Amino acid sequence: MNTHEMLERVRAGTISVEEAEGYLRREPFEEMGFAKLDSHRGTRSGFPEVVYCSGKSDSHLVRIYKKLYENEGEVLGTRASLHQYEIVKEVLPQVQYDELSRILKVEKEGKLRTGKIAVCTAGTADIPVAEEAAQTAEYFGAYVERIYDVGVSGLHRLLARLDVIQSANCVVAVAGMEGALASVLGGLVSNPVIAVPTSVGYGASMNGLSALLTMINSCANGIAVVNIDNGFGAGYMATQINRLGVRGKGEE
Numbered sequence: 001m002n003t004h005e006m007l008e009r010v011r012a013g014t015i016s017v018e019e020a021e022g023y024l025r026r027e028p029f030e031e032m033g034f035a036k037l038d039s040h041r042g043t044r045s046g047f048p049e050v051v052y053c054s055g056k057s058d059s060h061l062v063r064i065y066k067k068l069y070e071n072e073g074e075v076l077g078t079r080a081s082l083h084q085y086e087i088v089k090e091v092l093p094q095v096q097y098d099e100l101s102r103i104l105k106v107e108k109e110g111k112l113r114t115g116k117i118a119v120c121t122a123g124t125a126d127i128p129v130a131e132e133a134a135q136t137a138e139y140f141g142a143y144v145e146r147i148y149d150v151g152v153s154g155l156h157r158l159l160a161r162l163d164v165i166q167s168a169n170c171v172v173a174v175a176g177m178e179g180a181l182a183s184v185l186g187g188l189v190s191n192p193v194i195a196v197p198t199s200v201g202y203g204a205s206m207n208g209l210s211a212l213l214t215m216i217n218s219c220a221n222g223i224a225v226v227n228i229d230n231g232f233g234a235g236y237m238a239t240q241i242n243r244l245g246v247r248g249k250g251e252e
Contacts, residue, residue, distance in 0.1 A: 035064060046243075047140060047236065051077035053104060053166030058087050066091055069106055078132060078232045080104035100233070101131035105139060106117065113143040115242040118156070118168035122175035126160050127198045130240045132176040132231025133238065135197065140239040152180045165189060169245030170238045173223075174231070176200025179211030186220025192241055196234045 008014045022131035033169035051064055065088050068075045075092075077084075085097035085104055095106050119134045121127055127148055134144045147165060158165075158181075163169055166189050173182040174196040182195035195218070197211035204210065215225045226233040 005030050016101065035060065045143045046073050047239075049075075050232070051075065051104075053077045053080035053084050053102075055137040056084075058084075062087055062091055065095070065106075075106045076136070077104040078136070079149040086143045098131065098135065099133050100128050102128070103132060103135050105135075106141060111141060113141055115142055115143050115237045116145060117167045117170050117172065118165045118173065118244050119172045120147045120165065120179070120181065120236075122149075122173075122179075122181040123173075123200065124149050126176055126198045129196055129198045129229050129231040130172070131247075132195055133172050133174065133235035134231075136232050136235030137239045139243070140236070142239045142242045143153055150181070151175065152184055155184070158184065162188060169193065172196060172234045172243040174198060174234075176208060176211050177202075177205055180197045182215045182223055183218040183220045186218060186223045189222075191222075193220075193246070194222045194238055195223050196231060197225070197228045199228060199229055232246045 006015070008019050010017060016237045044228060049068065051061070051068070053061060060185065061084055065075050066080045067120050069092055074195075079102050080097065081102070082097070082099065085095065088095050088104060092106055097104050117134075117137050119130050119137075121130045130146070130148065132223050136144055137144050145164055145168065147161045149160065165185070168189075169191055171185055171191065171193045173193055175181040176198035177200060179195070182193055185245070186193045192199055195215040197215055199208035201208070213223065213229055215223065218246070224237070226237070
């Protein structure tokens with residue numbers, strides 16, 4: 001529960017002033033011995049702490065998910081395995097797992113999704129990274145349009161959806177190989193483009209390094225680049241931009 005939600009509950013009378021005071025007296029993090037959960041991150045940044053699942057031990061992961069769910073009523077995790085889904089499901093039966101994006105989440109029902117983010121991929125092999133971006137943005141309250149398989153080898157496919165892309169507050173361009181999609185989009189839209197290089201491609205693509213260098217060296221303006229395969233980082237930043245766009249348009 002973040003501070004705004006807590007104050008709304010006090011106003012609605014669902015929690016007492018004393019309960020709210022107890023919440024505010026808590027430390028800004030929760031010591032778990034092996035981890036320090038940043039319980040005030042949502043208050044500071046507008047985004048609660050997210051779990052990077054890969055590499056965590058089973059017991060640590062389960063305890064982190066359980067505690068974050070108790071605190072926030074929902075949890076988002078990235079780079080999770082099927083095994084991790086199964087062990088978390090034992091304590092949180094409502095947890096959902098998407099094998100494509102590897103996102104493991106418990107999400108509140110009835111979320112309002114506002115604004116618009118366009119998530120585009122060059123090819124279908126880029127979709128796992130794109131889904132990580134799209135589902136991250138949706139979890140944090142953004143409306144997402146998915147526009148997949150519109151790479152430069154068939155530019156007409158991209159142009160056919162240009163009206164949707166141009167109406168978005170932010171565009172995420174996910175591409176491997178030579179990574180040209182971001183430059184093309186950067187020259188077609190007025191709002192920011194977040195470029196996500198992927199490790200898709202043959203030998204000289206160097207596991208995404210070629211796409212990364214292309215995107216960093218783009219001659220198109222308005223392009224920011226995240227790390228190779230970092231769909232989460234793109235989805236997070238796109239949500240920040242989308243929120244500014246929604247605020248500027250006076251949407252709710």
